[in-house]
Amino acid sequence: MAEGGGPPVFMVDTYGARAPPVPKRERAQRSCGVAQVLLFILVTLALCGLVVEAFFIYSLHQSKYVSIIDSQKTHLIHQTIFIQNEKKKKSTHSFAFWVCVPGGPEAHQDQHVMGWNVNGEPLLHEIDYENKRLVIQKEGYYFIYSKVFFTDSDTFYHSVQKHTVRYAEHSISLLLSRNYSPPSNKYYRQNSFLGGVFYLEKHDALFVNVTNTQKVVVYQAMENVFGAFML
Template identity: 40%
Template sequence: MAPGKISYPSVFVVDSPMRPPPLPPKPGFRQRQKGIQTLLVILVIVALCGLTVEACFIYRLYSTKEQPTPPSESHTAMRKQEKDVALSKHQQLGEMKPSKPMAQLTTGNSTVNGVVLWNEHHESILHQVKLKPAEGKLVIEKEGYYSVYSKINFKEDKITCTHSVLRTTDRYGADILLLQSSRFHLKLQKQRVVVDNSFHGSVDNSFLGGMFHLYKGDAVFVKVQNCTLVLSNAAENYFGVFMV
């Protein structure tokens, strides 16, 4: 090269390939990071609070067990618990009701035109069945199949004594005979007893029972002919129905 001139290299020098500058972070990225961090902090605080409460309960439980109960307080607590249990059983028995309609009447001691009238007292049961005391009838309030039964204890007035159960319904114009039992006493001298110190006669009993479909509003009643009721108590004379 000639003196006084700038020398240039014979080979061009080129810089190596460079990566493009990184893009700036999106605006919401940092906000999401802060939200996640805040949520984690809250969860950690809640977990620590739960552990603290659990530790307090455990400490209180063991502290209560370590303190002995005075004998007087223990005895009083036991008596109170026994009284509560007895009261609960009594209430359950008193509040117990039949699951289905049913009725049972006892101590039938009089008749009107042969229809037995029944006395309602503490041994009687009436549940979803209505009683007409003046007519001696049980009125059905819910349709279904019912078992109808009756037992009477009587003294004979004549040779034939008839015990029957009848049904009254709006579907028919007359009473319907459901059950009947007739007793024939050919030998009036075979069994003699004194009843009310005024009548000598034979004492017998009759039981009737059967299953019938009864509608709402139907009524059933007991009727006797040529016989007089005796021994009027719950074990000797009763009449009832129950849904099956």
């Protein structure tokens, strides 16, 4: 008991009933700093991914562009080679062109096989002329043609024959025409033209056969022609 008879004095802890202290701001700042770092890392990774993706897209586009250019170059090279080969083929094609000159030495030597001018300027390339025949030196497809101008009062035969080593005894008729003239007109004149495409082998010989070479009119050179050219 206290002095003076007063009531007893108790010590009361006034701090015990108070709320817990508020956390310090340093912890909140630390947590915000960690979140910001994580967010920065994620954004950086996303940007890096975009950069890598853009690089791959650019590389793919460049590879496609290069492949297109390469294909165009290859096509151009092939086209150039094809054109050069076609030019070579055209330059190496065989051809022959003969005319029957009026009064020529071979005009009427044979009754049936026509002779052609050998003293003029015939066009020949890889085709020889031997014994009134065109001798093929390069196998392939040829366009063969012949035209004769004749006078007859009966039937006149005009043909292009082929002689080959496979059939040495006989010739083969490639082109043939029959022309009928009025028997009343002795000087009836007309033309006969033959032309066609045939496959010829090396050493095949071509010649023109008629009913009678004496009935062939040779007033002008271009009235009677014979030739072939390779396709």
